[in-house]
Amino acid sequence: xxxVLVSVVAWLAVAIGLIVALNISNRIVVRRRELxxxxxxxxxxxxxxxxxxxxxxxxxxxxxxxxxxxLKVAIxxxxxxxxxxxxxxxxxxxxxxxxxxxxSGLRARRRALRLRAAExxxxxxxxxxxxxxxxxxxxxxxxxxxxxxxxxxxxxxxxVTDSAVAAAERDMVAAPGAAAAVVxxxxxxxxxxxxPLLRRAAAPEVRLVAIAVAGVLRLxxxxxxxxxxxxxxxxxxxxxxxxxxxxxxxxxxxxLMALASDEDRGPLARAAAVTALGTIGDLSALPVLExxxxxxxxxxxxxTTEALSRLGEPGAAALRAAGSSHSDPxxxxxxxxxx
Amino acid sequence: xxxxxxxxxSTVRRLVAARLTADxxxxxxAADGEAALALARQEHPDLLILDKVMPKLxxxxxxxxxxxxxATRAVPIVMLTDxxxxxxxxxxxxxxxxxxxxxxxxPHELSARxxxxxxxxxx
Numbered sequence: 001x002x003x004v005l006v007s008v009v010a011w012l013a014v015a016i017g018l019i020v021a022l023n024i025s026n027r028i029v030v031r032r033r034e035l036x037x038x039x040x041x042x043x044x045x046x047x048x049x050x051x052x053x054x055x056x057x058x059x060x061x062x063x064x065x066x067x068x069x070x071l072k073v074a075i076x077x078x079x080x081x082x083x084x085x086x087x088x089x090x091x092x093x094x095x096x097x098x099x100x101x102x103x104s105g106l107r108a109r110r111r112a113l114r115l116r117a118a119e120x121x122x123x124x125x126x127x128x129x130x131x132x133x134x135x136x137x138x139x140x141x142x143x144x145x146x147x148x149x150x151x152x153x154x155x156x157x158x159x160v161t162d163s164a165v166a167a168a169e170r171d172m173v174a175a176p177g178a179a180a181a182v183v184x185x186x187x188x189x190x191x192x193x194x195x196p197l198l199r200r201a202a203a204p205e206v207r208l209v210a211i212a213v214a215g216v217l218r219l220x221x222x223x224x225x226x227x228x229x230x231x232x233x234x235x236x237x238x239x240x241x242x243x244x245x246x247x248x249x250x251x252x253x254x255x256l257m258a259l260a261s262d263e264d265r266g267p268l269a270r271a272a273a274v275t276a277l278g279t280i281g282d283l284s285a286l287p288v289l290e291x292x293x294x295x296x297x298x299x300x301x302x303x304t305t306e307a308l309s310r311l312g313e314p315g316a317a318a319l320r321a322a323g324s325s326h327s328d329p330x331x332x333x334x335x336x337x338x339x
Numbered sequence: 340x341x342x343x344x345x346x347x348x349s350t351v352r353r354l355v356a357a358r359l360t361a362d363x364x365x366x367x368x369a370a371d372g373e374a375a376l377a378l379a380r381q382e383h384p385d386l387l388i389l390d391k392v393m394p395k396l397x398x399x400x401x402x403x404x405x406x407x408x409x410a411t412r413a414v415p416i417v418m419l420t421d422x423x424x425x426x427x428x429x430x431x432x433x434x435x436x437x438x439x440x441x442x443x444x445x446p447h448e449l450s451a452r453x454x455x456x457x458x459x460x461x462x
Contacts, residue, residue, distance in 0.1 A: 045350050049357035052446065076350045083445035085354075 040069040048073060051092065052085045058092055071098050075123050094128050103132035106148070111141050118147035125155050137163050142171040146178035153185035153193075161186070161193045168197065172206040180209045187213040191221060198225040200232070207232075208239055215243020223249040230259050230273070237265070238272035245276030253280060257288040270295075271303035278307025283314055293322045340457060341365045343384035345375030345401065346419065347393045351442075355388060355419070358446035359453065372396020376404055379411055386457055388449070389436075391420035391427065402434045415460045417452060419444060 044066070047059035061070050074093055078086060093099055102124070105117025118136060121129045133156070136148030149167035152160045168182040183206070186193045196202060197210035211229055214222040227249070229240035237259060244252045259265060259273040274292055277285040289311070292304040308315035342364045346352040349370065356366045367382055369375035373395040379387060387405070391398040398418060405411040417438040418431050428439050437456045440449055 041349070045353040046357070048350075049353040050361075052354065053357035053361040055357065055361045073350055076348070077354060080348070080351050080442050080444065081354070081446075082443040083447065085446055086443070 036065050037069050037072070040066055041073060044070045044073040048077060048089065048092075052077075052081075052088055058095070061096060067098075070096075071120070074098070075120065078123055078125075090124055090126050093124055094126055099124060099126045099128050103129055106132050106136045106139070106144075111144070114139060114141065114144050115147065118144050118151070122147055122151040122154075125151065127155050130156050130160065134160055134163060137167050142174035143178050146171045146175050146182055149182045150178070150185045153182055154189055158190075161190055165193055165196060168209075169202060169206050172203060172209065176205070179206070183209045183213050187217045187219065191217070191219045194219065194222060195225060198222055198229065200228075204233070204236060207236055211236060211239040211243055215239065215246045218247050220247050220249065223247055223252060227252045227255050230255050230269075234266045234269040237269040241269065241272035241276045245272075245279035248280055250280060250282055253277065253282045253285055256280075257285055260285075260292060261288050267295075267297040267300045270297075271300050274300065274303040274307050278303075278310040278315075281311060283311060286311065286314055286318060289315070290318045290322070293318075340386070341367065341382065341384045342386050342388060342453060343367050343369065343375065343378055343382065344388045345369040345372065345378075345393060345398070346388070346390040347371060348390075351390075351419075354446050355449060358450050362450045362454075364453070370394075372398070372401055376401050379405060379414065380408070383410075384414065386453055386460075387414055387416045388419050388453070389416055391418060391422040391431075399430060399434060402431070402436060406435050413460070415456045417449070417456060419449065 044059070047056065048070070050056035051058055059070070061067050071093075074089060078089060081089060099121070102117045102120040105113055105120070108114050108117065114136075118133075121133060130152065133148040133152050137145055137152070139145045139148065145167055149164040153164040156164070164182055164186060168179045168186070172179040183194070183197060187210075194210050194214055197206050198214060202210070207229070211226060214226060223244060226240040226243045226247075230237045230252075232240075241256060241259065244256060256273045256276050260270050260277060262270065270292075274289060277289060289304050289308050292300055293308075295301055295304070305319065308319050311318075340363075342359055344352055344355050344359075344366060346355065347370055352368050352370070356368055359366050367378055367384065369378050371394040375387070375389065375393070376396060378384075379401070389398040389401060398420065402416055405414060405416070415437045416435070417440060418436050419440045419442065420427070421442040423439075423441040431439055437459070438452050440452060
C-alpha cells in the first residue's frame with residue numbers, strides 16, 4: 001500500500017515538474033521573442049517609412065525573426081495608411097514573398113496557422129492572393145472560409161462574387177460575425193451582389209444581415225427588394241422598414257403605411273414602419289400616424305409620437321390635439337415638447 | 340521649418356517623420372502627451388501634428404494648454420486621429436485646431452496639408 005502511494009506521489013511530482021518546466025520554457029520563448037522584436041522593430045519601422053517616403057531603397061530582410069517583425073510592422077502600417085503609400089507597401093510585401101508565405105499558410109494543417117494566414121491576407125488585401133483565397137473558401141473551418149470570402153469580396157473581381165455570396169449564406173449560422181463581415185464587404189464593394197441575399201430564396205439569417213447592410217449603407221438600388229421584405233416575418237419586415245427609412249424611399253410610403261396599420265402584425269414591425277414614416281417625412285402618412293396614437297401597444301404609441309414630432313408643424317398639431325385628451329402619459333409629453 | 344509629431348504609435352510616427360523629413364522639414368518626435376507638451380514649450384515648433392488619444396495627456400488637453408500659453412498660442416495644429424465622430428471634430432475645431440486629418444491617412448496628403456497650414460499661418 002505504502003509502495004503504491006509513494007509511486008503515485010512520485011508520478012505527481014514528475015507531472016508537476018514537467019508542467020513547471022513547460023511553463024518556464026514557454027515564458028523564455030515569449031520573452032526572447034519580445035526582446036528580439038524590441039531590438040528589430042526600430043529598424044523595420046524606419047526602413048519601411050523611408051522606403052515609402054522615397055528616401056531609401058526597398059529594405060533588405062534576412063532571417064526568420066526579422067521577417068516576422070517586418071510583417072508585424074507592415075501590417076500595423078497598412079491599418080493606418082491609405083492611398084499610394086498603402087499600395088506601395090502591399091507591393092513590397094508581394095515582392096518580398098510575404099503574400100506567398102501567407103498563401104501557403106492557408107494550406108497548413110493547424111487551424112490557428114490557416115486563420116492567421118487568412119487574416120494576414122485580409123489586412124494586406126493583395127489581388128495576387130485571389131486564387132489561394134478562392135481555394136480557402138473550401139476550408140474545413142467556417143471562420144477561415146468566411147475570412148477568405150470577405151477578402152475576396154474586397155479585392156476579388158466579379159468572377160468571385162458569387163463564391164463570396166455563397167460562403168456568406170453557408171456560414172451565417174456557424175460563424176455569424178465573420179459571415180456578416182462578408183455581407184458588409186459585399187455591400188461596400190459590390191452593392192449589386194446583395195440582391196440574391198435579400199430575396200426570399202435566401203435563408204432568413206443571411207437576409208436579416210443583408211437587409212440591415214442595405215439600409216445602413218443606404219443602397220437605394222435595393223429599395224424595391226427591401227419593400228418586398230415588408231411582407232415577411234416581423235424581424236425581417238422591421239429591418240426592411242428601418243432600411244427604407246434610412247434610404248428615405250418615398251415610393252415605399254404606401255407599403256409602410258399598410259404595415260403600420262396592419263393589426264395582424266406584431267408591434268416590432270409596425271413600430272419600425274411608423275419610425276420609417278417619420279424619418280421619410282412624407283405628410284401623406286399623417287392620418288395613419290395619428291390613428292396609431294390610439295394603438296393598444298405602448299411601444300407603437302411611443303414610436304408614433306416620435307415620428308409625428310419629425311413631421312414639422314402638421315405633426316406637432318396632431319400631437320397637441322391628441323395630447324389634450326389622450327390617456328397615455330407619453331403622448332401629452334410628446335405634445336408638450338412641440339412648439 | 341520645425342514640425343513636432345506627437346503620436347504614441349511608433350510605426351505611424353516614423354511614417355510621418357520620414358515623409359516630412361523627405362519634404363525638407365526638421366522633425367521632432369514625442370511618444371506621449373506630456374513629452375509633446377514639454378517639447379512644444381522648449382523647441383517652439385512651427386507646427387504640431389497631434390494624435391487625439393495618447394498616454395499621459397490627451398491631444399485635446401495639449402491643445403488647450405498650448406492655446407492658454409501666450410508663447411504657444413499661435414502654433415498651428417493638425418490633428419491626426421482615428422477619432423472622427425462629429426463630436427471629436429467639432430471639439431477640436433472649437434479648441435482652435437487648424438486641420439483634422441482622419442486615419443487611415445496618406446502621409447503625402449498630410450505633408451501637403453502641413454504645407455498649406457504653414458502657408459496660411461504665414462510662417
